[in-house]
Amino acid sequence: MSVRAGIIVTGTEVLTGRITDRNGPWISERLEEQGVDVAHIITVGDRPDDLEAALRFLASEGMALIVTSGGLGPTADDLTAEIVGRFAGRGLVLDKEMEEKIAAILRRFARRYSFDPEAMREANRKQALVPEGAIPIDPAGTAPGLVVPADGTVVVVLPGPPRELHALWPRALETEPVRSVLARADSYETTTLRMFGIPESELAKTLREIDDQIDLSPLEITTCLRQAELVVDIRHPPEDEALSNRVIDAIADRHGRFVFSRDGESIDNQVAELLEGHRIGLAESSTGGLLAARLTDRPGASAHLAGSVVAYSDDAKIELLGVPADLIAEHGAVSPQVADAMADGALARFDADIAFAITGIAGPDGGTDEKPVGYVCFCAKQADGRALARDPVLPGSRADVRDRSVAVAMHMLRVLLRGEEPPL
Numbered sequence: 001m002s003v004r005a006g007i008i009v010t011g012t013e014v015l016t017g018r019i020t021d022r023n024g025p026w027i028s029e030r031l032e033e034q035g036v037d038v039a040h041i042i043t044v045g046d047r048p049d050d051l052e053a054a055l056r057f058l059a060s061e062g063m064a065l066i067v068t069s070g071g072l073g074p075t076a077d078d079l080t081a082e083i084v085g086r087f088a089g090r091g092l093v094l095d096k097e098m099e100e101k102i103a104a105i106l107r108r109f110a111r112r113y114s115f116d117p118e119a120m121r122e123a124n125r126k127q128a129l130v131p132e133g134a135i136p137i138d139p140a141g142t143a144p145g146l147v148v149p150a151d152g153t154v155v156v157v158l159p160g161p162p163r164e165l166h167a168l169w170p171r172a173l174e175t176e177p178v179r180s181v182l183a184r185a186d187s188y189e190t191t192t193l194r195m196f197g198i199p200e201s202e203l204a205k206t207l208r209e210i211d212d213q214i215d216l217s218p219l220e221i222t223t224c225l226r227q228a229e230l231v232v233d234i235r236h237p238p239e240d241e242a243l244s245n246r247v248i249d250a251i252a253d254r255h256g257r258f259v260f261s262r263d264g265e266s267i268d269n270q271v272a273e274l275l276e277g278h279r280i281g282l283a284e285s286s287t288g289g290l291l292a293a294r295l296t297d298r299p300g301a302s303a304h305l306a307g308s309v310v311a312y313s314d315d316a317k318i319e320l321l322g323v324p325a326d327l328i329a330e331h332g333a334v335s336p337q338v339a340d341a342m343a344d345g346a347l348a349r350f351d352a353d354i355a356f357a358i359t360g361i362a363g364p365d366g367g368t369d370e371k372p373v374g375y376v377c378f379c380a381k382q383a384d385g386r387a388l389a390r391d392p393v394l395p396g397s398r399a400d401v402r403d404r405s406v407a408v409a410m411h412m413l414r415v416l417l418r419g420e421e422p423p424l
Contacts, residue, residue, distance in 0.1 A: 003036045003065065003185040006058035010070035010080055011160060012045035022162050023069040030169060035185035036065060046077040055087040059153050064181050066153055070160030072143035074124040081146060084157055085131030088150035092129040098136050098144055099128035105142055135175050140167035147175045154181055186237070191244050192264030193232040196411045197423030198255055200230055210250045219244060228407035229267070230258075258423045260414060267410045268298055274417040275304040281350030282308035283321050283342035285333070286360035286376060290406045306350035311342065317359075321345025332371070334359050336391050339377035343387070353383040354417075356409055360394075362401045376405050380416045388416045 007027050013019045024041040031038050040058060044050040051071070058066050071080030085092050102124055127143055130136050137145035139159070145168040146157035154177045158165045172178055195203070203223060210216070220235040232251065236244045252259050260267065272295075282292050282305075292308035295301050309320050314333050317323040323341040331337040342357035360376030367373035374394045381387040390412065394404045415422050 003181060004039045004061075004063050005031050005036045005065040005067065006040040006042065006061070006063040007031075007038065008051065008054045008058070008066065008068045009041065009043045010046065010051060010068060011043075012047075012077075014070070015043050015045045023158075023160065023165055026162070026166070027067050027069065027158075027169075031065070031067070032190075034173070034182050035187050036182070039063065046071065046079070048079050048083050051080065051083045052087055055084065055155070059087075059150070063153055064184070065156065065178070067156045067158065069158050069165055072127060072145075072157065072159045074127055074142070078126075080157055081127075081130060084146070084148050084155050085134070088131060088148050088155065090131035090133055090148065093132045094125075095128050095130050095136055098130065098138075099125060101138060102127055102142055102144070105139065135177070137168050137171045137175075140164040145172060147172055147177050149177050154178060188235050188237055189241065189244075190264075191234045191236070191248060192261070193234070193248055193251060193259060194261035194264065194267070195230040195232070195255065195258045196228070196260055196267075196407075198230060198258040200225060203230060203232070203251070203255070206251060206254050210247060214243070214246060214250070216243075216247065219247065221247070228404045257421055260411070267407075267414060268294065271295070271410055271413050271417075272298050272300070272304075274414060275354075278304050278354050278417075279306050279350070279352045280304055280354045280356065281306045281346035281352035283346040283355065283357040284308060284310050285312055285317070285342070285358060286362045287358050287402050287405050287409075288312065290402055291356065291358065291409050294406050294410065306352050309346065309349065317342060317345075321349065334361050334371055334375060334377055336377050336379070336389055339379040339391075340381070340387075340389065343379040343381040347381065347383055354381070354413075356380050356413060358405055358409060360401065360405060362398045362405075364398055374401050376401065376408070378405075378408060378412055380409075380412045382416065386416065388412050388422065390422075 007024050009021050009024045014021050028038040042054045044054050068080055071078045082092060106124060124142055130146055131148050135147040141161060141164045143159040148155040156172045158168050200223060218240045222233045224231050234244045234247060248262060284291055289308060289310045295305050311317040311320050314328050318325050321342050322345045323338055327337055327341055339357045339359050343355040346355035346357060357379045361367050361371060361373050363373035372393055376394055377391040379389045394401045
């Protein structure tokens with residue numbers, strides 16, 4: 001790619017892990033959509049020297065575009081505009097037009113919350129100080145963005161709150177300096193293949209074999225394990241679409257039953273579409289409602305999700321789902337038999353035509369030699385009697401086991417509703 005970019009995420013709270021960075025990956029995705037290759041995402045604390053060092057490092061690495069997030073507020077540690085100006089050799093000047101825009105926003109806050117408008121105006125006046133010659137971007141909150149041309153690079157300065165950053169992003173792309181950089185970017189396309197139930201090592205072996213038969217040098221192929229799924233991204237120039245399709249076909253020929261999406265469509269969308277016309281009830285124990293949360297992440301879930309019972313205790317399984325007490329006594333609460341009974345209970349309690357049940361040992365304690373930590377029992381069942389059950393041992397921490405349980409559940413629903421051969 002002809003244009004490379006770096007991202008700097010500022011904030012000591014991000015550096016220490018108290019807040020998870022969502023801006024860096026989001027900006028990276030947006031830049032890739034523009035044909036820009038993101039080389040670095042750097043997180044720095046609220047220290048001026050560290051921010052300036054990060055800027056100078058990215059410039060020295062030939063980044064045509066640098067995007068920063070955070071450090072544009074009214075407090076003393078919000079120094080991004082000043083440091084970017086120093087890096088670009090531009091002193092700060094007061095943008096009176098921007099000062100008035102910020103003041104108007106603050107007056108609305110002051111009236112609503114009975115704050116002293118003059119005190120707020122003085123505290124936020126620094127947000128209207130911009131590097132000389134910079135292009136200000138009207139705020140979505142109180143912090144304006146900036147586009148600052150520097151020697152050999154363009155710096156886009158955006159606020160930290162994701163809502164504000166997202167709102168300012170398209171406005172930054174419209175500025176002349178950013179447009180000039182993006183005009184040099186090579187166009188490319190991305191094809192995404194999604195797989196479930198196959199180890200990454202097996203796919204790596206397949207790609208080596210394909211590389212022996214086909215020249216893959218025009219393609220950039222990356223593989224990543226995301227939410228228990230193996231995702232293959234193939235980036236290519238438009239003229240190499242046929243080559244990309246050959247790779248997709250070759251993978252599907254070898255591992256077709258593990259491929260569930262050749263066009264990048266998520267399992268969430270697929271399951272939602274498959275559930276149209278159905279009424280599903282859930283019975284969860286070890287996942288504590290995570291499957292219900294996953295299904296309701298997508299708008300329109302009320303059309304098919306009847307409800308969910310989080311039956312964490314044995315008593316809840318018995319009283320809320322009608323699981324026989326002697327079944328739990330004989331086989332244990334974590335068993336294929338109890339998962340099957342929980343699914344029956346969800347079908348009956350929600351008057352559903354499909355149900356899904358999960359019961360497992362998420363850990364870190366509670367495992368035995370027979371049923372170790374990570375042992376999870378699943379049952380997907382339809383009212384007509386068709387069912388799919390599995391009881392794998394899932395690896396990882398407590399959080400990993402719970403998250404992977406939800407991924408397994410989503411794919412079991414897909415397989416059952418499509419009538420496909422299970423991958424595992």
